Amino acid sequence: xxxxxxxxxxxxxxxxxxxxxxxxxxxxxxxxxxxxxxxxxxxxxxxxxxxxxxxxxxxxxxxxxxxxxxxxxxxxxxxxxx
Numbered sequence: 314x315x316x317x318x319x320x321x322x323x324x325x326x327x328x329x330x331x332x333x334x335x336x337x338x339x340x341x342x343x344x345x346x347x348x349x350x351x352x353x354x355x356x357x358x359x360x361x362x363x364x365x366x367x368x369x370x371x372x373x374x375x376x377x378x379x380x381x382x383x384x385x386x387x388x389x390x391x392x393x394x395x
Contacts, residue, residue: 316362316363317362317364329368349361
């Protein structure tokens with residue numbers, strides 16, 4: 314597995330470094346359907362590249378989380394709330 318850090322993520326890395334967040338642990342946000350970022354690559358594929366498209370900080374919780382592929386960090390909310 315290899316990673317590619319896209320421009321938006323690289324900018325966030327520089328920002329978080331300047332804010333002193335370099336010691337925060339990383340929690341990976343990706344699809345649950347594969348070890349990769351791509352749900353079409355089932356199981357445990359080999360030789361894939363994980364594109365890190367963004368990195369977010371949960372400073373209160375104490376971690377950073379990179380976003381891979383099209384994964385969304387928020388569940389879709391129903392338009393009708395109970």
